[in-house]
Amino acid sequence: MDEGPPSHKSLVQREPEDDAPATRDLRDLLPGIEPERQVNDWGRSERVEGFMDRVLYDFYYHLWFRCEVEGIENVPADGGALLVSNHSGALPPDGPMIGKAIKEEHDRPRPLYMTVEHFFKGYPGFSMLLPKIGCVPAHPANVQRLLADERQLVLVFPEGRKGSEKLYRDRYRLQRFGRAGFVAAAMRAGVPIVPVALMGAEEAAPIFGHISLLKRLTGLIYFPITPTFPHGGPLAMLGYLPAKFKIRFLPPVRTDDLGEEPWQDRSLVQTVAQDIRASIQEELVDMVAARKSVWLG
Amino acid sequence: MTSRRVLITGLSTYWGGRLAQALEADPRFEAIIGVDKTPPKVELQRTEFVRVVDQHSLIRRIVEAAEIDTVVDTRLVVDSIVTAPRLAHENNVIGTMNILAACAGSDSPVRKVVFKSSAHFYGAQQDDPAYFTEDMDRPHPARIPLERDVVEAEAAVRDFAERQPAATVTVLRYANGLGPALRTSHTTLFDRGLVPVLLGFDPRYQFVHEDDIAGCLEHAVRNDLDGVYNCAADGVLVLSEVLDLLGKRAVPILPPLGTGLAAGALRRAGLHIPPEMLNQLRFGRALDNRKLKATGYRYRFTTRETVVKLREHQRVAPLLRRSGESYRYEEEVEEFLRYSPSVRPLERDAGRRLVNVPAGQGGAAPAPGSPVTAYADLRDEEVVALLASLDGDDLRDLRDHERSNAGRKGVLEAIDRILDGQA
Numbered sequence: 001m002d003e004g005p006p007s008h009k010s011l012v013q014r015e016p017e018d019d020a021p022a023t024r025d026l027r028d029l030l031p032g033i034e035p036e037r038q039v040n041d042w043g044r045s046e047r048v049e050g051f052m053d054r055v056l057y058d059f060y061y062h063l064w065f066r067c068e069v070e071g072i073e074n075v076p077a078d079g080g081a082l083l084v085s086n087h088s089g090a091l092p093p094d095g096p097m098i099g100k101a102i103k104e105e106h107d108r109p110r111p112l113y114m115t116v117e118h119f120f121k122g123y124p125g126f127s128m129l130l131p132k133i134g135c136v137p138a139h140p141a142n143v144q145r146l147l148a149d150e151r152q153l154v155l156v157f158p159e160g161r162k163g164s165e166k167l168y169r170d171r172y173r174l175q176r177f178g179r180a181g182f183v184a185a186a187m188r189a190g191v192p193i194v195p196v197a198l199m200g201a202e203e204a205a206p207i208f209g210h211i212s213l214l215k216r217l218t219g220l221i222y223f224p225i226t227p228t229f230p231h232g233g234p235l236a237m238l239g240y241l242p243a244k245f246k247i248r249f250l251p252p253v254r255t256d257d258l259g260e261e262p263w264q265d266r267s268l269v270q271t272v273a274q275d276i277r278a279s280i281q282e283e284l285v286d287m288v289a290a291r292k293s294v295w296l297g
Numbered sequence: 298m299t300s301r302r303v304l305i306t307g308l309s310t311y312w313g314g315r316l317a318q319a320l321e322a323d324p325r326f327e328a329i330i331g332v333d334k335t336p337p338k339v340e341l342q343r344t345e346f347v348r349v350v351d352q353h354s355l356i357r358r359i360v361e362a363a364e365i366d367t368v369v370d371t372r373l374v375v376d377s378i379v380t381a382p383r384l385a386h387e388n389n390v391i392g393t394m395n396i397l398a399a400c401a402g403s404d405s406p407v408r409k410v411v412f413k414s415s416a417h418f419y420g421a422q423q424d425d426p427a428y429f430t431e432d433m434d435r436p437h438p439a440r441i442p443l444e445r446d447v448v449e450a451e452a453a454v455r456d457f458a459e460r461q462p463a464a465t466v467t468v469l470r471y472a473n474g475l476g477p478a479l480r481t482s483h484t485t486l487f488d489r490g491l492v493p494v495l496l497g498f499d500p501r502y503q504f505v506h507e508d509d510i511a512g513c514l515e516h517a518v519r520n521d522l523d524g525v526y527n528c529a530a531d532g533v534l535v536l537s538e539v540l541d542l543l544g545k546r547a548v549p550i551l552p553p554l555g556t557g558l559a560a561g562a563l564r565r566a567g568l569h570i571p572p573e574m575l576n577q578l579r580f581g582r583a584l585d586n587r588k589l590k591a592t593g594y595r596y597r598f599t600t601r602e603t604v605v606k607l608r609e610h611q612r613v614a615p616l617l618r619r620s621g622e623s624y625r626y627e628e629e630v631e632e633f634l635r636y637s638p639s640v641r642p643l644e645r646d647a648g649r650r651l652v653n654v655p656a657g658q659g660g661a662a663p664a665p666g667s668p669v670t671a672y673a674d675l676r677d678e679e680v681v682a683l684l685a686s687l688d689g690d691d692l693r694d695l696r697d698h699e700r701s702n703a704g705r706k707g708v709l710e711a712i713d714r715i716l717d718g719q720a
Contacts, residue, residue, distance in 0.1 A: 031531030124497025
């Protein structure tokens with residue numbers, strides 16, 4: 001100890017009003033926000049996100065993809081909500097564009113957290129960048145904390161990599177919805193599920209094939225061949241084709257009126273997941289049918 | 298249950314010493330006894346130190362002889378730079394089992410065990426949740442020796458709790474400690490101008506300030522907290538943020554592949570990055586601290602403030618560097634100070650010494666109705682001078698108290714005189 005004599009007074013700060021502390025809602029005990037910080041507890045960085053927004057998202061949203069948004073009022077203005085969307089594109093542009101749509105079009109814009117595979121937490125570079133722009137590893141406990149405790153908007157892609165790695169010929173065909181963990185998470189948190197149908201990302205970054213040797217060498221989850229990648233170098237992953245984007249937010253599905261502990265009922269969870277998958281698939285078919293041109297909408 | 302007679306195992310660890318200092322100031326703790334292999338590193342007033350290597354028969358004798366009701370185990374080695382892995386294992390696993398054995402049994406006076414554990418219980422892995430809660434287990438079995446030790450030690454504690462259902466067993470899982478007086482592998486890393494980090498990673502970090510480490514222990518002694526509690530400051534920083542606050546520059550020289558080899562090379566160059574820390578530098582770790590907060594504990598520092606405090610210390614540390622002035626435990630001096638009849642109670646010890654007087658000799662409790670706590674220590678004329686401030690009922694109470702205790706004639710006469718005058 002080289003900081004002078006230690007103080008001998010009690011180290012515990014007691015609060016007289018704590019009579020029944022055990023029953024207190026843990027939600028009130030979340031750490032406060034420190035205004036001096038630019039990074040939040042999830043590792044999300046205002047500075048990096050602002051930079052990405054100015055340099056990439058603005059350009060892609062307004063000029064390149066010319067995003068058209070419908071049903072933004074279906075995203076609740078407060079409280080937690082789980083957004084569920086189809087997933088596509090080698091380096092998927094859909095997540096950031098949905099986030100940007102909420103920021104641009106909603107009356108009360110809020111940050112959107114995107115869940116990504118645990119894989120990215122272990123991959124150098126991705127591990128550093130993804131949390132800074134609002135990505136969170138898809139752990140049920142993370143989704144639970146964001147939805148129930150912090151009352152945030154969370155976006156999940158239940159198809160996962162099966163969606164983003166699928167070939168161009170399978171476009172707009174929704175893949176299997178995993179184990180429907182996202183429905184159980186929303187039920188536990190008692191928050192609504194907002195299905196989202198997004199058209200355009202399939203054509204913006206079509207995948208024609210995979211190189212399994214390079215996949216193994218780089219340790220990535222897949223190594224795609226797109227119009228610009230790999231011959232254009234790693235940054236060519238951002239070389240999207242200028243397809244017209246259309247984002248449609250569908251009416252929210254309530255999960256708080258399904259009885260006691262509905263997440264215990266596996267068949268109910270699967271049914272809700274199937275319904276949501278079907279509604280997104282139908283919507284996509286409608287949207288593609290109504291589209292006159294891939295590039296002009 | 299109120300703790301009165303406390304045994305601190307690991308008194309010479311930083312946390313053991315701090316806890317003893319904090320408990321000493323409260324006269325409700327009748328006896329504070331500390332055991333350890335080495336003498337205490339901080340100055341203690343009335344804590345009694347017994348040098349014991351954790352042999353369970355000796356500790357058992359101390360526990361029984363001193364009628365210990367609360368055992369606080371602060372011995373756990375949570376940082377590989379402190380000891381060699383084999384010694385750490387000896388201390389963490391075998392030592393814990395010995396101490397628990399000393400507290401076990403139906404005739405044991407121990408009613409509460411507080412065990413200082415570590416977030417190394419959870420490890421740091423790729424598929425971890427962003428916040429560990431107390432009911433979560435680690436996603437993969439522990440492979441790193443230190444983490445395995447912590448898991449095994451906690452298993453022993455859990456086993457003890459099941460066998461002693463009447464005892465309150467508290468397990469405190471601490472995040473990485475940080476503070477001016479703490480020497481951990483993280484502070485050695487942060488003391489450098491250039492801090493080696495893992496290329497392409499910016500892990501989430503959560504710390505707990507040294508004051509809060511001792512504070513949580515004290516909170517667990519004062520309250521009955523059964524079960525496991527995470528102890529970590531509010532707020533989670535990313536490593537780059539920590540280094541910004543410390544004014545250090547990150548050098549990404551640890552490669553993502555072959556990190557162990559690079560760490561070995563660094564070790565030869567004089568910087569020891571233990572394996573459990575390599576995992577944290579890659580994946581980071583954070584704890585949900587709300588369960589302990591719900592029991593009424595208030596952290597004094599957030600993670601950010603903890604880091605800022607460390608920075609402040611780093612700025613002044615070169616100015617404060619002193620040689621040989623730090624505290625050294627001298628057995629004879631400490632024994633003289635505690636037990637010699639010639640030692641007068643210090644002014645600041647007055648409240649404390651009163652409690653040490655064996656019951657039945659008077660003065661242990663403040664006299665009812667008497668305006669002063671150390672009433673029995675006052676001389677006659679001092680008491681008489683204070684009498685004017687009392688009213689009739691209090692005076693009568695005081696007269697009864699004086700008759701049944703000291704029975705000083707001058708005082709009794711003075712009280713009677715005033716009462717007569719009032720009547």
